[in-house]
Amino acid sequence: MLAQHIVNGLVQGALYALVAVGLSLVYGVLEVVNFAHGELYMLGAFGLYLLFTWAHLPYPLAVILTVLAMMAAGLGLARAAIVPHLRRPFEATVLATLAASIILQNGARVAFSATPRQANPPLEDVVVQAMDVAVTGQRLLALAAALLAFAALQLFIRRTRAGKAMRAAAQNKDACRMVGIDVGHVAARTMMLGAGLCGLAGAVVAPLYDIFPGIGTTAVFKSFAVVIMGGLGNVPGAMAAAGILGVGESLAGGYISTTAKDAFSFILMILVLLVRPEGLFGRRVRV
Amino acid sequence: MSAAAQGQRAWLVAAVVAALILPLFVRSNYLLHILVMTEIYVVLALSLNLVLGYAGLLSLAPPAFFGIGAYTSALLALRLGWPFWAGLAAAGGAGLLFAAAIGVPSLRLSRHSFVIVTLSFTLLAQLAATNWTDLTRGAMGLPGIPPAAIGLPGLGRLVLTGKTAWYYLMLAVVLAALGAFAALVRSRLGRAIVAVREDEVLARAVGIDAARVKFLAFALSGLLGGVAGSCYAHYISFIDPSLFDFYYTENLLIMVILGGAGTVWGVVAGAAIFNVVPELLRIHPELRAFLYGIVLLAAISAAPGGLAGWVRARRAARAAEPSRA
Numbered sequence: 001m002l003a004q005h006i007v008n009g010l011v012q013g014a015l016y017a018l019v020a021v022g023l024s025l026v027y028g029v030l031e032v033v034n035f036a037h038g039e040l041y042m043l044g045a046f047g048l049y050l051l052f053t054w055a056h057l058p059y060p061l062a063v064i065l066t067v068l069a070m071m072a073a074g075l076g077l078a079r080a081a082i083v084p085h086l087r088r089p090f091e092a093t094v095l096a097t098l099a100a101s102i103i104l105q106n107g108a109r110v111a112f113s114a115t116p117r118q119a120n121p122p123l124e125d126v127v128v129q130a131m132d133v134a135v136t137g138q139r140l141l142a143l144a145a146a147l148l149a150f151a152a153l154q155l156f157i158r159r160t161r162a163g164k165a166m167r168a169a170a171q172n173k174d175a176c177r178m179v180g181i182d183v184g185h186v187a188a189r190t191m192m193l194g195a196g197l198c199g200l201a202g203a204v205v206a207p208l209y210d211i212f213p214g215i216g217t218t219a220v221f222k223s224f225a226v227v228i229m230g231g232l233g234n235v236p237g238a239m240a241a242a243g244i245l246g247v248g249e250s251l252a253g254g255y256i257s258t259t260a261k262d263a264f265s266f267i268l269m270i271l272v273l274l275v276r277p278e279g280l281f282g283r284r285v286r287v
Numbered sequence: 288m289s290a291a292a293q294g295q296r297a298w299l300v301a302a303v304v305a306a307l308i309l310p311l312f313v314r315s316n317y318l319l320h321i322l323v324m325t326e327i328y329v330v331l332a333l334s335l336n337l338v339l340g341y342a343g344l345l346s347l348a349p350p351a352f353f354g355i356g357a358y359t360s361a362l363l364a365l366r367l368g369w370p371f372w373a374g375l376a377a378a379g380g381a382g383l384l385f386a387a388a389i390g391v392p393s394l395r396l397s398r399h400s401f402v403i404v405t406l407s408f409t410l411l412a413q414l415a416a417t418n419w420t421d422l423t424r425g426a427m428g429l430p431g432i433p434p435a436a437i438g439l440p441g442l443g444r445l446v447l448t449g450k451t452a453w454y455y456l457m458l459a460v461v462l463a464a465l466g467a468f469a470a471l472v473r474s475r476l477g478r479a480i481v482a483v484r485e486d487e488v489l490a491r492a493v494g495i496d497a498a499r500v501k502f503l504a505f506a507l508s509g510l511l512g513g514v515a516g517s518c519y520a521h522y523i524s525f526i527d528p529s530l531f532d533f534y535y536t537e538n539l540l541i542m543v544i545l546g547g548a549g550t551v552w553g554v555v556a557g558a559a560i561f562n563v564v565p566e567l568l569r570i571h572p573e574l575r576a577f578l579y580g581i582v583l584l585a586a587i588s589a590a591p592g593g594l595a596g597w598v599r600a601r602r603a604a605r606a607a608e609p610s611r612a
Contacts, residue, residue, distance in 0.1 A: 027399070031399075033399045033402065033403065035406075080584075081584065084588065085587070085588075090398055090399065091345050092587055094345055094399075094402055095345075095540065095544065095583065095587045096584055096587050096588070098537070098540070098583070099580045099581070099583040099584035099587065100580070100584065101580075102533070102537050102576055102577070102579065102580035102583070103577055103580035103581060103584070105576075106573050106574070106576040106577035106580065107577055109573045110573050110574060110577060217410070217533065221407060221410045224403045224406070224407055225407065227403075228400060228403060228404070232397070232399060232400060259414075259418040259419070262414050262418070263411065263414060263415070266407055266408075266410075266411045269404070269407065270392055270404075273392045273393070273395075273396065273400075273404065274392050277392075277395050277396055277400075
């Protein structure tokens with residue numbers, strides 16, 4: 001039973017990590033908390049539902065198209081709600097992204113209704129049994145996709161010119177402008193990366209659960225706990241905290257109650273804040 | 288008394304008199320209902336205005352204190368038979384206590400983390416209201432909350448059931464809240480709150496305990512939120528976990544920001560306009576939330592000072608004109 005809870009928790013952690021890493025990345029580079037981040041996950045889930053379940057495209061193609069579509073959505077969101085407010089007081093971006101979140105979530109309610117839908121992904125019926133742990137293929141795929149995405153993200157940030165520009169912008173935006181790095185471009189690119197990760201989460205993890213317009217709120221609620229615990233702007237910290245939260249929730253849900261599972265993240269977040277206000281992994285912004 | 292202050296007092300008296308005689312001209316129960324809701328929202332908007340407009344803290348928790356106040360007085364009335372006034376006081380106290388408990392860990396954080404923690408608190412409150420079914424009956428909500436009853440010496444108990452009675456009761460609550468609010472922002476503490484908002488380092492340098500000032504502002508916003516929630520519960524007589532929906536946070540932000548955060552009358556006007564207009568337009572709630580999002584986004588981009596900021600700019604422009612001529 002214990003091993004089963006830990007495996008389930010790791011899959012859950014992969015979802016939190018995919019959403020939270022983008023959130024932390026955007027904060028690390030732009031010092032903007034994107035309150036519409038959860039809606040990108042929700043849109044990704046509906047994207048997959050439309051492409052795979054409704055239009056009957058092959059699953060891998062539907063996943064790729066969803067990720068690309070969400071990157072485009074991230075660019076649009078950056079243009080509409082983030083880039084115009086970068087140099088204004090911090091409330092401006094908070095409120096602008098909150099407004100974007102409201103628009104997207106209620107737009108989805110009007111367009112798709114609040115009915116929960118099931119995407120029925122192909123690997124959901126394949127069960128892999130090892131010792132006394134049973135895992136569906138879809139869960140393994142979600143875990144593998146998350147790990148692969150993080151490896152690719154680290155390579156991109158460390159090894160490419162665009163990644164270097166992102167790290168530079170995280171350190172000093174004025175110096176970037178002085179040496180000719182367009183901070184607006186960096187902002188847009190960072191948002192596209194974060195949105196792509198949300199799209200991936202929507203395409204591989206969301207089909208494990210019901211899909212409805214409110215799922216972004218829950219996802220972002222957990223992601224906030226993750227980024228606070230990992231240290232706002234600390235990307236590796238967010239990955240680690242997501243794993244801790246996923247496993248911790250799964251154990252709390254399995255051994256205490258399902259309500260305890262949902263309250264767990266908030267209680268853990270408050271405890272971390274009381275002991276270490278800068279997060280578990282230090283204050284320094286690391287992208 | 289200066290001419291400006293006299294003018295202000297005249298406007299104030301006119302506004303109070305207008306509010307007092309307004310029900311004489313409103314015959315429809317539906318319109319009266321909107322007016323009572325406006326009064327409740329004014330109290331709640333003042334709660335957000337205190338933290339956001341005066342203390343400069345973007346708190347997304349006022350709806351949580353509103354909901355906590357509503358549940359507190361509803362449960363006290365239903366389970367223990369507490370009278371309205373006692374429940375109202377307990378609801379304010381509960382709002383104050385929860386705000387204090389959340390304020391301690393969250394006010395030490397960066398501004399961004401503070402926003403996140405206050406939003407998470409509202410979501411957690413909804414989770415608790417939905418899942419703690421033994422206490423709150425979960426999604427089924429709490430029906431049959433008794434209306435407010437006031438014991439008058441010699442006259443017996445006066446039970447408020449009609450909309451007009453509620454209008455006047457809420458008017459009394461609003462005037463008391465406005466009076467307390469105006470007194471607070473003019474007090475030493477109020478000036479300290481604004482000083483911390485404007486420049487925390489400078490405020491600390493002149494001996495203001497910034498942490499304490501922010502904590503007090505946040506705790507008092509919890510009190511106001513709890514009071515508003517108690518009134519709502521007794522007026523509507525039914526509450527459920529949707530009270531904590533983000534929709535209300537959104538509504539409030541629009542009222543306070545578009546009215547003009549950091550002003551008193553601007554926020555009152557914002558609460559009135561954004562209660563009455565959408566009701567009269569009768570839009571489907573989801574579509575309304577969608578349109579509100581667009582209004583909010585546009586307001587942040589185009590008019591960050593809100594209605595009050597716009598009026599102030601107009602007045603400044605008019606005052607500058609003669610010197611130019």
